[in-house]
């Protein structure tokens with residue numbers, strides 16, 4: 373890769389955090405850079421030059437300007453050869469990545485909910501109750517140590533670890549999902565992930581208070597809301 377991949381988003385997690393983990397996990401892309409937009413003007417200029425559907429995140433890699441977070445994850449998975457080997461495994465991995473994306477909706481919406489306790493009780497916990505037992509069952513049924521029954525880890529394991537940590541940051545209790553926790557533990561020990569989590573590229577989770585308010589203000593300024 374001639375120049376490092378660059379990810380453009382806001383100063384926070386949102387739809388970009390899965391992409392950051394996917395970049396971090398692969399040695400070829402772990403030295404990525406990022407641009408956190410601060411102004412409406414910067415967004416409008418970027419929108420006109422680079423955003424195919426007028427939306428962030430934007431991943432610039434291999435001479436491409438990729439948008440749509442799911443497409444970015446898929447590209448990185450395929451590039452790092454962690455998308456599943458062969459059509460059947462690739463479909464299993466893709467299904468799991470999409471399911472984890474559904475399960476993760478509570479993370480994306482979290483900073484924007486005015487009452488965190490209500491959001492936790494009415495939106496986050498029902499999502500967790502729906503998805504984590506299914507993901508745990510899948511991990512238990514797998515004949516390997518990884519979610520999708522693959523001999524090596526895949527993008528689904530990386531995204532599962534990321535979503536689990538995000539919910540734990542909100543104070544959701546997930547310790548009973550023991551297989552999910554095992555996968556999370558192994559992903560967190562991966563070199564690129566360890567470096568990323570301790571680096572300046574990693575934003576704090578906008579749990580509440582100043583960090584949350586600053587993130588919401590950043591998004592609203594950039595999107596002109």
Ligand SMILES: N[C@@H](CCC(=O)N[C@@H](CS)C(=O)NCC(=O)O)C(=O)O
Nearest residue numbers: 386387426427428429439440441442
């Ligand atoms: N499905 C898209 C959704 C992207 C999206 O909604 N991005 C927001 C920021 S998180 C955005 O750019 N909104 C501006 C707009 O839709 O005009 C993805 O996963 O990337």
